[in-house]
Amino acid sequence: MCFVSDDRMVSVLCQHVYKVLIIVVLALVLIEFTFSVLNETHYATPFLTPNYTSPFMPSSMMYLNLTASQKLGDNSTTAIAQFCPVIPPNLQGPLKIYKEAFSLDVLQDKLKSLELELGGTHRPQNCIALFRVAIIVPYRDRVHHLHLFLYNIHPMLVRQQLDYTIFIVEQEEGQTFNRASLFNVGFVEANKIREFDCFIFHDVDLIPEDDRNLYTCPGMPRHMSVAVDSLNYKLPYASIFGGVCALSKEHFQKVNGFSNEYWGWGGEDDDMSMRLKLNGLNIIRYPPDIAKYTMLKHRKEKANPQRYEKLYSGNKRYKKDGLNSLQYRVVDAKQEKLFTWFLVQLGAVS
Template sequence: YSNIGHYLAAGIHIDEFIISWNLRTIGALATYSDSPTYSDLDRLYPWVQDGGRGKPSDCYPRHRVAIIIPYRNRESQLRTFLYNIHPILYRQELDYGIYVVEQNGSSKFNRAMLMNIGYAEAMKIHDYQCFVFHDVDLIPENDKNIYNCPKQPRHMSVAVDKFKYRLPYNAIFGGVSSLTKEQFQKVNGFPNRYFGWGGEDDDMWNRIHNAGYKVIRYAMEIARYKMIKHGTETGNKANPGR
């Protein structure tokens, strides 16, 4: 319980702290760069149902969580992500679904619009309580970074290896973040107007605060991520208006 002060300082309710230590979670994890085939993933994780749905078979799930992944041309990274994330979500005793929302064509990437679409489509499939918006190239390094939604919107990817495990700036809400259904609706989702890299997460930070919420974070030693290396995507140039 040495990290309890970090949770309380971050605005995490004590019940949420206790849950994170009562699960089957391990703590600090090794991450894997392998990209198994989808057939191999099916064999490795027999609890995963068609459509990327999973839940524990021997207990009542603690949360109903949709993982929304904006995506284009990252197939190898996607398989690496699935290889790492499924056992984490299973140990966290979640009723979860992973939704990969792919943008076709060669136009500039619109991450925010894809996440809005993912939210709308996931709600047609299951009554999710919580939505985690997740870049496909980020792998959690600690499974006590619980994929749920606290009483305030949460920025989850606090410490990323690419940024030397430090926040690039305080008002960041990109990478991995979680909101409840009610929070997402109150802020009116992500802004659709940002084509290209950057801008939408900063806009979302402002929407969250304008709606009367505050962004919370777990301690850096828990909210750690490794970024999967990938080539430069020519269709995702920086947004000059960000």
């Protein structure tokens, strides 16, 4: 294989040709390995890598091509360039959380520069938002939390370049709180107002700590409050779906929404987790250093003693307990400057 050569270098190489080949192969394997590791890192934090777009291209975005050409009045491919970028350009990362409460008037004044539309809506000025997002917040008797929630979240959502509306769904005095039914009501009422692709079901006392935690609906249901300060920023168990979660309209309808049978604290989020599983939908999560929340302090709510019982029978019930069995009456409704408000009475309409 090797010819005699005057060049010493070449003759040394020739004598060790197999060793050289092995070194080259090892080097190639090492390079390949390094790149695949890098790629996996990208996948875990898609929002940090502008070129990696697939996690943000769920099926629900297919409609966008159509919408864009309609809105812009032509069919050229350049219309697509009018969409907002997949990674919003002005994100800040970790956020300063404001815990000083203001009256609604002061709050409205402080958020004036965001130029919200009536009803707590905002859409980007210079591009078409990738998601039309309804943020549904069940509510009763927590005005201090509500103001802090609005004050912290509006500026973040504007930076995320979403087309969004915040819905506050308040339950009337006198009956036990039913968080899950209020979510269902918010879903139904929001859809009457305009078209949304993505629903964020949000506790009023959870404040996001990082704006890279995008309020969008990627391909699968997303549990958003992964790391909460009051739980030492640790996920308590793998199937958890409480606090803040994101579901596409399609997926929410597919699982028949939330159960209406959980009165009082607990169980309804695990019930939803089970509905997702029964429908072959996987829960996805952003990394805990981004999906971080501060929980505003409140006294512990009274747990529902029947929650386990309901949960055990949940799989048999879910097809007829949910959106298709929801009963309520809108007692009052108003478009405030910072949110759209519904006051509802749950249960059979008399």
